[in-house]
Amino acid sequence: MSGTVNGSDVSAPVLAAYSYCEAVTGQQAGNFSYGIRLLPTPKRRAMSALYAFSRRIDDIGDGSLDPAAKQRRLEESRALLGRIREGKVAEDDTDPVAVALTHAARRFPIPLGGLDELIDGVQMDVRGETYETWEDLAGYCRCVAGAIGRLSLGVFGTVPGARDAARAAEYADTLGLALQLTNILRDVREDALGGRTYLPSDDLAKFGCAAGFGAARPPAGADFTGLVHFEVRRARALFAEGMRLLPMLDRRSGACVAAMSGIYRRLLDRIAADPEAVLRGRVSLPAHEKVYVAVRGLSGLDARDVARRTAGGRA
Structure with a gap:
């Protein structure tokens, strides 16, 4: 079972990962979701993957963990981002957000360093700057x-x-x-x-x-x-x-x-x-x-x- 993104095959695991990210976006994105609904499917999926990863980072910052634990989780997310950037996340990985974002980064020239900046910003929040x-x-x-x-x-x-x-x-x-x-x-x-x-x-x-x-x-x-x-x-x-x-x-x-x-x-x-x-x-x-x-x-x-x-x- 596969779909197509601009003529390129998309495996069932990747489609499932995108579906998960789109569900997260639909449930949590609020104002953001009204915009990305207007995009063609490939771009909508990619934006949903970006949103789902960003939402995860924001949730760490807004969560109830103590500051030291939040910093550890954020650095773990930064390490995961490094794996995504290097294309080292397999399609059958158990993290659907990582799978979807890895595929999106191959499909589009996404400057993933921006997600490192997001992590930097959330760390500012954790420090209470x-x-x-x-x-x-x-x-x-x-x-x-x-x-x-x-x-x-x-x-x-x-x-x-x-x-x-x-x-x-x-x-x-x-x-x-x-x-x-x-x-x-x-x-x-x-x-x-x-x-x-x-x-x-x-x-x-x-x-x-x-x-x-x-x-x-x-x-x-x-x-x-x-x-x-x-x-x-x-x-x-x-x-x-x-x-x-x-x-x-x-x-x-x-x-x-x-x-x-x-x-x-x-x-x-x-x-x-x-x-x-x-x-x-x-x-x-x-x-x-x-x-x-x-x-x-x-x-x-x-x-x-x-x-x-x-x-x-x-x-």
Whole structure:
């Protein structure tokens, strides 16, 4: 029993491994899953393998193990990644994520070093690192999100003759930063209750929030709304720059990126409209709105809009 990926035979064990990764993605990926559903089968499978491995790394960081045990698990994952990079994972290996990712890395020019960066970023979380400046936080964001953008670009590829294609990885990285900063804003309450604040201490001090958000509340007299609006402007600027990637992608890859980015930009709009909502609970979009954004991406509306604004020098 076998399938076909662009004319290449795919064995039953590899198909089963991909199916496992797609199930993980469908159950856990949330906003991410709306985008990758729009991809053709080979790319969808590869993106699911990337997601499943990344999810495993994130789960180690977010789990209940003590820090030393988390570090050991992360280094074990790094060693597994080395085996995947070297093509040393057999098709009958008992780890379906490793099997699927090994196959995907043979099929597409995926820069697997990005997963090493993800592990580096999660290790920063395990150590409880904080960030003084935006430049410091951006370094973390590049590890945990910018790297995912660059990994994804390895699957998407760029269309032949795409203008400015040499900067595609840079734009993918920037888009990852925009997504991660949106996540950080959305999760202010959850992180505060867990004893973490990711926003740069310089920014917190500027708006009277240097004391953090104990009990998920800003300090007395703080300009929390000003802080959120400041970070929203930064995220929107990152989106504007990162979305220059869209015209470089084929239609369905562009639809995938447009869907994921569109969902997060709408999430950012909700946060901007009611900054203190992030202190009351997790801000999210209803499923029907996510579907609308995905359909809009598939229709090419977002890509055409970005191309038009870029040509006018306003992207």
